[in-house]
Amino acid sequence: MPELPEVETTRRGIAPHALGQRVTQVIVRNPRLRQPVSPQLATALAGQTIHAIDRRGKYLLLRSSAGTVIIHLGMSGNLRLLPANIPAEKHDHVDMVLASGQCLRLRDPRRFGTVVWTEDDPLQHALLRNLGPEPLDNNFTEAHLYQSSRGRTLSVKQFIMDSHIVTGVGNIYASESLFLAGIHPGCSAGRIALKRYGRLTTAIKQVLSAAIAQGGTTLRDFYNGEGRPGYFQQQLNVYGRASEPCHSCQRPIAQLRQGQRSTFYCMGCQT
DNA sequence: CAACGGACCTGCCTGC
DNA sequence: TGCAGGCAGGTCCGTT
Numbered sequence: 001m002p003e004l005p006e007v008e009t010t011r012r013g014i015a016p017h018a019l020g021q022r023v024t025q026v027i028v029r030n031p032r033l034r035q036p037v038s039p040q041l042a043t044a045l046a047g048q049t050i051h052a053i054d055r056r057g058k059y060l061l062l063r064s065s066a067g068t069v070i071i072h073l074g075m076s077g078n079l080r081l082l083p084a085n086i087p088a089e090k091h092d093h094v095d096m097v098l099a100s101g102q103c104l105r106l107r108d109p110r111r112f113g114t115v116v117w118t119e120d121d122p123l124q125h126a127l128l129r130n131l132g133p134e135p136l137d138n139n140f141t142e143a144h145l146y147q148s149s150r151g152r153t154l155s156v157k158q159f160i161m162d163s164h165i166v167t168g169v170g171n172i173y174a175s176e177s178l179f180l181a182g183i184h185p186g187c188s189a190g191r192i193a194l195k196r197y198g199r200l201t202t203a204i205k206q207v208l209s210a211a212i213a214q215g216g217t218t219l220r221d222f223y224n225g226e227g228r229p230g231y232f233q234q235q236l237n238v239y240g241r242a243s244e245p246c247h248s249c250q251r252p253i254a255q256l257r258q259g260q261r262s263t264f265y266c267m268g269c270q271t
Numbered sequence: 272c273a274a275c276g277g278a279c280c281t282g283c284c285t286g287c
Numbered sequence: 288t289g290c291a292g293g294c295a296g297g298t299c300c301g302t303t
Contacts, residue, residue, distance in 0.1 A: 002296060002297090003296060003297090006296075034297090034298080034299085035299095058297080058298095072297080072298085073296090073297090074296090074297060074298085075295070075296060075297055075298095076295080076296080076297095110295090110297095112297060112298080113297090114298095127298095161297090163297090163298080170296055170297070171295090171296060171297085172296060173296095216296095217296075219295085219296065220295075220296085221296095222296075239296095261295095261297095262294085262295090
């Protein structure tokens, strides 16, 4: 489900209500996520105060003085803040109850998400250590994409979806960014010139920023920390628009399959 | 090392 | 109505 804009939207939604709050209780109803919920989470986090909520790529970091909860929402997860007395539903796997009477509730039907506890520097955790630059930071540049793609034969779409190259760009925003940059998703990453990577870098930053401003993209089941959907789907140019007319040239949007994922692009605008 | 397919899960939609 | 098949916003792992 969530790419960087949806995770950032979640972070902004929960931060005002959760920052400075003490966690009174942690309820783990089902620890069987893609990797098991840390067994020590409930004991370690209870009694701690959340003093920062950060994001690294698609990971959320709930920081306390004793340690950090690292959360990934997988394909289908959401993290919402709601009154703790609202009954949990089928796929509500983890509650972090706050002193305010609200709770942070993780719902994840497919259980591809992750909830782990670490007492070390979370940025050095195995899940985060090798991530590429943040796409909205100044150290994400065309030079980085250009240099790290030399000698690579895979498609540029799969290349920018590799979190070790740049983190946070998922299936929707990869297609959208390539459309904005005018680059065919099947181009071999290693054969793209520096100048084109300049356009792609700009496009990625633009698309992600615009999506954050709209509260993310809600196709099916994304809701932010306060339970509201995003609106960026109204501005999608190619994703999910197979055979509909291109907003720029009117030719029908094409669809193909890359690495078991659907890709959408315009045959006229992207070369 | 890089590329690729498969694995992990459930829900929803389509078509027979 | 029931059932099979395919698809879905992510990432890791094993094999070549």
